[in-house]
Amino acid sequence: MKQILIISASPRGKDSASRSVADTLAGRLEDLYPSAKFVRHDLAVELLPHIDEITLRAISTHDPAEAQRLKKAAGQSDGLTDELLESDLLVIATPMWNFGIPSALKAWIDLVVRPGRTFRYSDGGVLGLAKDKKAILVLASGGVFTEGPWRPWDFVEPYLRQILSFIGIVDVQTIRVEGMNIPLLSADAVPRANQAIAKLAL
């Protein structure tokens, strides 16, 4: 394991359940892979931009001269994409917000899911180019979505699994920190999720 990329998206600092569990996971990974490089992005602090016209043109042009001219505008996306491609393991720690992911995380996804870099179209359909990587999702939610009536309302795990598989990352494990807004469940949610780390294939 040469590089581990940890993306967190909650702005709740020390109160964040997803961050707390991701920190425990990172500690475990540091023990297991002492020589790995850990790259971290706190997307709640380091707010990434929405893609504007010039950036879109810069990251999607097929014209080498235009690409060269717009190199600067593609810089942030290039850097984040390189970082992802150089990583062996991606950890995404995120809250559920309004049944989906926070827009801060979506902004990162929009900058790294790139034709010609992390996926390409082929005769056989779409080819993911982010090969030989694993991902671990640490997902915190106020309610419970792994079972029961709210299950179909979960647009976090299905979306993240789908978009990761689109770019070639299919080895995906999930840790849930569920029921954070349910008094009977919230006290145990983080300790239970920390215990679940032991069951991951790391």
Ligand SMILES: Cc1cc2nc3c(=O)[nH]c(=O)nc-3n(C[C@H](O)[C@H](O)[C@H](O)COP(=O)(O)O)c2cc1C
């Ligand atoms: C803006 C906002 C939207 C939220 N939307 C949902 C939701 O749709 N479903 C849910 O179960 N919990 C929702 N919650 C609760 C959070 O998912 C829960 O507090 C979780 O612990 C947040 O993760 P964090 O502790 O890592 O910040 C929402 C919280 C906020 C602040």
